[in-house]
Amino acid sequence: MRYKYYDYKKAQHLIKSALSENHDLHSAYLVMKGDLSWKGDWSWTEEEIWNKETGFLVDLNKKDLKIAGINYSYLYTPTLELFFWRRSNLLLPLLF
DSSP: OOOEEBOHHHHHHHHHHHHHHOOOTTOTTOEEEEEEEEETOHHHHOEEEEETTTEESSOTTOTTOOBTTBOEESSSEEEEEEEETTEEEEEEEOBO
8 A cells, every 4th residue: 555645845835836926915816824634534634834924834844744643644635725815725735
């Protein structure tokens, strides 16, 4: 069985890209926060990693990083959810 892991570098890149492209305070695409979780088990594994007020809440370069106490799964897909101001949330798979 093959384990699935978070791609933390990809998560960091996607958040930074969304921020650089959508920095206008009146844009519907203004990023408000970003969460990591396992798609299919969201309610137990979700953790906020970035928000508009504080920036990154988690050091995504840290070795052996665990999100909500978990760093791999054989069943669920690691996912980044971006929350926007005046737009639907965006779910992005983060397989490593």
